[in-house]
Amino acid sequence: MALLEIRDITSGYGEVQILWGTSIALEEGKLTSLVGANGAGKTTTMRTVMGQIKPWAGSVWFNGQDISNLSAHAKAEMGVVLVPEGRQLFTDMSVEENLEMGASPKRARPHIQKNLELVYEMFPRLKERRAQKAGTMSGGEQQMLAVARGIMANPIVLMIDELSLGLAPVLVLDLFQSLKLLKEQGLTMMLVEQNVQMALAVSDYAFVLAHGKVELEGPSRELAQDEHVRSAYLGL
Numbered sequence: 001m002a003l004l005e006i007r008d009i010t011s012g013y014g015e016v017q018i019l020w021g022t023s024i025a026l027e028e029g030k031l032t033s034l035v036g037a038n039g040a041g042k043t044t045t046m047r048t049v050m051g052q053i054k055p056w057a058g059s060v061w062f063n064g065q066d067i068s069n070l071s072a073h074a075k076a077e078m079g080v081v082l083v084p085e086g087r088q089l090f091t092d093m094s095v096e097e098n099l100e101m102g103a104s105p106k107r108a109r110p111h112i113q114k115n116l117e118l119v120y121e122m123f124p125r126l127k128e129r130r131a132q133k134a135g136t137m138s139g140g141e142q143q144m145l146a147v148a149r150g151i152m153a154n155p156i157v158l159m160i161d162e163l164s165l166g167l168a169p170v171l172v173l174d175l176f177q178s179l180k181l182l183k184e185q186g187l188t189m190m191l192v193e194q195n196v197q198m199a200l201a202v203s204d205y206a207f208v209l210a211h212g213k214v215e216l217e218g219p220s221r222e223l224a225q226d227e228h229v230r231s232a233y234l235g236l
Contacts, residue, residue, distance in 0.1 A: 001064065003028040003188050004049070004080070004157050009058035011048045018044040020212040021058070024190075026157065031179060031189045033199040033220060035234065036209035042192040043085055045209070046159050049190075050082045051075050062157070077105045079156030085165065085192075087146040091135025095126050098134050098145055102152030111154045119148035122178050140171030147178060158182070159190045164198065176202050196234045200224040208233050 002025035012018040018041045026032050034042050047053045049060050051072040059068045062080055072082075090098050099119065103112045120127035123144045129137060134145055143163065150158055163179075164172040172195065179202050182189065193199035200206055200220040208216040208223070216223065216233055223229050 002026055002061075003063065004190070005061040006045065006049060007059045007061065009045070009048055009060070010056045011044060011053050011058075012056065013044075013053070017056075018212050019048065022209070022212065022214055023058075024207050024214065026188055026190055027205065028188050029183075029186045030204040031183045031191060031202060033203035033206040034190060034192045034209060035196050035199055035206055036215075037235070038194075040209040041212040042209055043161055044212075046082060046161050046190070046192055049159065050080065052082075076153060077107060079107060079154070081150050081153045081155035081158050083146050083150040083158065083160040083163075085161040087142050089134045089142060089145060089149070092133060094131050094133055095137075095145055096130040098149055099126075099152050102149035103154070105153050108152060108154035112152070115152050115154060119151050122151075122181060123148055140167050140174075143167060143171070143175060144178075147175065151182070155187065157188045157190070159192075161192045163191060163193055164195045172198065197224070 004026040006022060006024040008021045008023055009019050010021055022045060034045060036042055044053065048055050051070055055068055059066050062078060067075055090101060099116060103109060125141055126144055126148055134142060147160065163175055176198055191199055191203060200223060203220045206220045206223050207214050216229060
């Protein structure tokens with residue numbers, strides 16, 4: 001049984017339908033990528049899972065429980081955590097204050113010190129800048145902080161939306177290396193990412209979205225090596 005499962009989800013914004021019966025399953029301890037062109041429905045999928053958008057039809061299951069209609073706060077308390085596109089940091093707060101805010105779920109509070117040590121080990125720059133205001137850091141450092149804040153919530157499932165968007169290649173490599181470290185620790189993750197090659201290289205399994213539907217799915221390595229898939233669906 002999948003740890004997190006999206007079953008035939010239909011949703012959208014207002015009267016605009018974005019997802020058309022989308023189904024995705026996340027295996028425990030694995031990193032799953034959700035890839036596709038702009039407008040394919042990737043971010044909408046994550047927002048629907050998180051409860052920021054209510055599904056019109058279908059359901060979201062976590063640990064065998066239907067969580068479709070729970071609030072984003074309730075889902076975070078259960079261990080489903082989203083690192084949103086655009087970071088959404090508290091820019092006037094320091095790095096460490098942002099990290100402490102990430103630990104606001106009750107389930108995370110007993111683990112604050114352990115998780116703080118973990119994120120400072122993964123991202124030494126954050127430790128060096130822990131007293132610095134988040135809004136004064138570079139884009140790459142802010143993205144590190146956004147991921148670290150997600151880790152501070154002590155997630156069971158960590159969803160990351162557009163990890164590398166707008167960042168220099170060297171910082172992208174650092175961030176993807178952090179995903180490998182988290183995967184080695186057994187964290188279940190879902191990654192939405194425009195950098196398809198990097199996403200497939202780091203993930204175990206991938207779903208390809210097109211026009212709000214899953215067009216393809218399979219082991220990431222197999223999708224990356226299939227020339228028809230690369231040209232027809234991934235733009236590679």
